[in-house]
Amino acid sequence: MDATNYFTKTQEILENATKSQKEAIVHMAKVMGDCMVDQGLIQLFGIGPDRAFAMELGYRAGGLMPYHQLNMKDLVLRGHLTLDEMSDPAFYDRTDLAEKLWNLYTIDPRDMVLIYAAEEVYDSTLALARIAREKGHKVLLVASFDAILNSKHKENAALLIDLTYATLNLCTPYPDTVLEIMPGIKITQVTNVVGNCFAQMLTAETYRYLVENGHDAPILLSANVTGADVHNRKISDVYLGRWNA
Amino acid sequence: MNHITMEVFNEALKKLVQTLQNQEMKNIKEASKLCYESMKDDGVVHIFGSGHSVGFGMECTGRAGSLVPFHMIETSDFVTKGLYSLAEFKDPDNIFERRPNIADKLYDLYDIRPQDVFIIISNSGINGLVIDLALTAKAKGHKIIVITSMQHTLAEPSRHPSKKKLYELGDVVIDNCGPRGDALLETGNIEKICSVSSITGIYIAQSLTVEISRMFKESGIELPLLYSHEVENHLEHNQELLAKYKGRINA
Numbered sequence: 001m002d003a004t005n006y007f008t009k010t011q012e013i014l015e016n017a018t019k020s021q022k023e024a025i026v027h028m029a030k031v032m033g034d035c036m037v038d039q040g041l042i043q044l045f046g047i048g049p050d051r052a053f054a055m056e057l058g059y060r061a062g063g064l065m066p067y068h069q070l071n072m073k074d075l076v077l078r079g080h081l082t083l084d085e086m087s088d089p090a091f092y093d094r095t096d097l098a099e100k101l102w103n104l105y106t107i108d109p110r111d112m113v114l115i116y117a118a119e120e121v122y123d124s125t126l127a128l129a130r131i132a133r134e135k136g137h138k139v140l141l142v143a144s145f146d147a148i149l150n151s152k153h154k155e156n157a158a159l160l161i162d163l164t165y166a167t168l169n170l171c172t173p174y175p176d177t178v179l180e181i182m183p184g185i186k187i188t189q190v191t192n193v194v195g196n197c198f199a200q201m202l203t204a205e206t207y208r209y210l211v212e213n214g215h216d217a218p219i220l221l222s223a224n225v226t227g228a229d230v231h232n233r234k235i236s237d238v239y240l241g242r243w244n245a
Numbered sequence: 246m247n248h249i250t251m252e253v254f255n256e257a258l259k260k261l262v263q264t265l266q267n268q269e270m271k272n273i274k275e276a277s278k279l280c281y282e283s284m285k286d287d288g289v290v291h292i293f294g295s296g297h298s299v300g301f302g303m304e305c306t307g308r309a310g311s312l313v314p315f316h317m318i319e320t321s322d323f324v325t326k327g328l329y330s331l332a333e334f335k336d337p338d339n340i341f342e343r344r345p346n347i348a349d350k351l352y353d354l355y356d357i358r359p360q361d362v363f364i365i366i367s368n369s370g371i372n373g374l375v376i377d378l379a380l381t382a383k384a385k386g387h388k389i390i391v392i393t394s395m396q397h398t399l400a401e402p403s404r405h406p407s408k409k410k411l412y413e414l415g416d417v418v419i420d421n422c423g424p425r426g427d428a429l430l431e432t433g434n435i436e437k438i439c440s441v442s443s444i445t446g447i448y449i450a451q452s453l454t455v456e457i458s459r460m461f462k463e464s465g466i467e468l469p470l471l472y473s474h475e476v477e478n479h480l481e482h483n484q485e486l487l488a489k490y491k492g493r494i495n496a
Contacts, residue, residue, distance in 0.1 A: 051303070177473050192447055
């Protein structure tokens with residue numbers, strides 16, 4: 001076995017996932033595009049390593065501007081939690097954190113919430129989705145359904161799916177390990193490749209939807225290209241106080 | 246105005262991933278060798294990327310099927326470990342990742358041992374923080390693996406006082422094969438759309454895991470791997486491994 005096996009296996013999984021979710025991607029892009037037209041932000045949430053999807057959409061070079069990340073680490077950075085609390089194995093299941101996190105930001109009634117769950121729907125994730133729904137926001141979900149519906153928190157997953165307005169299934173294996181290095185022992189994961197590719201496909205389709213319907217599509221430039229700062233600040237200032245607040 | 250769709254993105258991405266596989270496998274294998282040599286001597290591989298490049302470290306650490314001796318360094322550690330205030334960290338007029346002369350403070354935050362290796366990721370490779378961390382680590386005798394976009398880094402001036410760029414400091418350099426500015430598709434306007442460095446970064450990160458694991462297996466040395474719940478006694482195995490590296494990897 002060598003690294004080329006990883007490329008081959010991942011391409012195969014990605015192609016199947018894309019084929020299976022094409023209509024769902026186009027639909028979710030339309031839902032997000034309508035939110036953006038209404039000057040809403042898409043509030044991105046993923047806990048722990050599930051932050052990956054939020055990072056791929058939020059304030060990203062070549063991405064659309066109207067996203068904001070709900071980041072549990074902000075609770076530490078702003079002094080509401082200690083690092084030790086965040087390192088506690090029970091951290092992800094603390095339901096009190098969802099409200100604390102929500103209250104850190106200025107979330108507008110026009111905003112919607114997009115949740116990424118690669119393998120588990122923790123108690124705090126479900127609590128956040130419930131707050132969003134109670135306050136009248138649409139909740140979108142991108143997840144590996146095989147994983148979340150068979151994981152330790154499978155009851156949470158079923159409850160979360162019931163709350164959602166639209167979903168994308170990453171169609172990745174559970175557990176998320178793809179290459180067998182020794183009998184019964186597997187290495188490497190594929191879920192975040194599919195997740196990040198889906199994020200970029202959503203970007204492409206949301207852009208298409210906005211442009212085809214005559215709207216502006218505010219795209220961020222890489223901050224490491226000369227002159228980008230002025231452009232990026234201009235399109236992000238529209239959301240001042242709501243973005244990165 | 247160009248026609249942008251998910252299919253257009255997919256086709257462009259497929260070509261890019263093929264280029265990465267064809268062009269960079271030799272460098273990925275050389276980088277894996279450096280990591281393996283360190284890990285077999287109980288070393289840790291420290292991974293640092295600022296901005297979205299932190300995703301590379303997240304991809305390598307903390308999940309079933311991952312190698313344990315990877316440590317992810319985050320710029321937010323400057324705040325959570327009390328070196329800078331949040332206001333200083335988020336100052337829009339003095340962007341943190343561009344600042345030189347502070348990386349030595351970052352290096353000193355961790356338990357870093359002589360046999361440890363660094364992977365430093367920056368799409369542009371021109372900012373103060375990553376270049377300084379590479380300079381600091383190099384001065385302390387560590388091997389450096391750089392992951393960057395050669396197209397981007399060659400097109401932009403360095404922001405570091407030395408005028409060096411990150412790739413110049415790498416013992417091994419892996420080109421992520423992405424375009425300048427990271428976005429892949431021309432829209433017909435000034436902005437391009439759909440970035441790729443996080444995706445190619447995952448392919449590189451996972452390929453390192455495959456190659457390092459293969460080297461462990463071929464040497465007959467036990468693989469420092471987190472097992473999934475399918476493996477018998479996975480909890481005991483994982484706890485024992487994590488305890489071995491406690492204080493040197495992410496909690």
